[in-house]
Amino acid sequence: MRILDALDIPIVLAPMAGGAGTPRLAAAVSDAGGLGFLAAGYLTADALREQIGQLRELTDRPFGVNVFVLGDPAVDVEAVGRYRDRLGAEALRYGVELGDPVGDDDHWDAKLAVLHDERVPLVSFTFGCPAAEVLASLRAAGTESAVTVTSAAEARLAAAAGADALVVQGPEAGAHRGSFDNEHRGDDLGLLALLRQVGAASDLPLIATGGLAHGRDVAAVLAAGARAAQLGTMFLACPESDASAPHKAALTDPAFSRTAVTRAFSGRPPRGLVNRFMVEHGEAAPAAYPHVHHLTKGVRRAAAQADDPHAMSLWAGQGHAFAVAAPAADVARTLARQAREALAEAAERWAR
């Protein structure tokens, strides 16, 4: 894959939708020799075009854009209604209205049109695999593609559709799991085991992600066969990240020592720091995405503004406690240097 072959350092920024990811953050990682990423999720097509423009003013280096593949999943409208009723007290507590729990396709057609127009170097997909024609038409525009997979079966589907690379996401990852369906099996393959099975199912280049928190972890997935490592949580506390102040603070706050997977905030199962909202509502939340996302949006925003981390979605991977508030270029270069040293050390020790 052209873009992965050209990286100076094997570090890919994870796309972080919902505000944390910014053009500045993506530019910093690309300029450090890695691969920056924008997250198209939740943006309008116009806002996406604007972010791409901002990024291109900041750097000439390649970058990626991640897009949600939502389709039109059937949801249990009554279950969504019951969850809405349940959250009434939260809306009162934070002085906001609950959002309208509607479905949408996250502006799929309009965003694909922008990505075509803009001829972005790499587009990655999450929550599904686009039709082969979509990937072919991107390729015709000079755009490489990657599909996020969480199982060997998904890897086979993505390879059949013509993806140029696979983002292999272990259950250790923070924020939304990119599975093609909205199940939470709770018994997923760990990242290394998943890399092994996906590698056996496909010859595509692999980008490994999920809980990586140090250059040694980057070295580990490279030794395991990945071409690059993708990290999000480790960039969440950077000054270039627009994650809210309480979110950044919670990452290394001993009061938030555990992560868990919950549908409480969005109706899909992402991983985040365990907080009050998650504990109180997680079990009751229906599998309805993005319906529940819209429902809880106002509460989450009001909680962030009130500096109350207990009703926000504190997305975080299992390595969150190692996040540092350093400039993103420093984080990327440090990860790469540590990875290089770890590989050299292990290779030398076992060279005989």
Next chain:
Amino acid sequence: MRILDALDIPIVLAPMAGGAGTPRLAAAVSDAGGLGFLAAGYLTADALREQIGQLRELTDRPFGVNVFVLGDPAVDVEAVGRYRDRLGAEALRYGVELGDPVGDDDHWDAKLAVLHDERVPLVSFTFGCPAAEVLASLRAAGTESAVTVTSAAEARLAAAAGADALVVQGPEAGAHRGSFDNEHRGDDLGLLALLRQVGAASDLPLIATGGLAHGRDVAAVLAAGARAAQLGTMFLACPESDASAPHKAALTDPAFSRTAVTRAFSGRPPRGLVNRFMVEHGEAAPAAYPHVHHLTKGVRRAAAQADDPHAMSLWAGQGHAFAVAAPAADVARTLARQAREALAEAAERWAR
């Protein structure tokens, strides 16, 4: 740690209690330059002494012995009784009696006496951490010690007790999870994330285990900072393993494509291939170990003899489908060669 420093290859055999692990298997791995392991679990002290003697007739190389730390956990006797009632039909089906669901300490004192007498090179512990005096007295006999840990908190306890090394077991691992308690949280750190947290909590040398299925996975944990990799499932199909024929066959049978964690067979949560018994009884099984182990013993044995994999405990890690029926020395040497190649390749690619 003396023993880890002296290994020719960074491969440690996982102790496999219940029959699969044999002196021949341990000797083959030690002779290949790795570290063979005997499993003391479920043996009498005399049988353990006999196995150590057999192993020493086969090899002069160092080896380890693993011991269960059971203590005397309180169990819910009524829940055990209800589970016994539930399993009556299974006993009828396989024409056996259910075992007596009693607790025991797996002959702790007698086994420790044997290990002292025999001055075995390394003793590892599972299901808990022995008192500091136990480790000190082993050290006085020239025996190094390792404690199996599944969290940073357990790592700190083991380090405080004076362990010489830690076996860091990810949730990807087959068979029993070595946690100090009998909980199944279902939200454990993946192996790489766990290695990172344990490494931050302790400076002890780490042996990484859990779902490793290829030399690339060995390379990964070495790059992540482990001193060696421990594998069990990859040795389960070897001719030197006494795993039953249906167990060996099931590892690579597409009909057994999933693993899950269940208390159905033993009352503790180990990982095994999903079969009928697990599906039908897993939810109902109480947290009572080794009580449930004794209860189901006859059924499991009869099922194995009847070549019926659906009422046996088919322990298997997440990499089970990659197990091969090759001699153990070949498996160990192949893993080491693949690891060396993977490290050299990744180190060279990212050397600049």
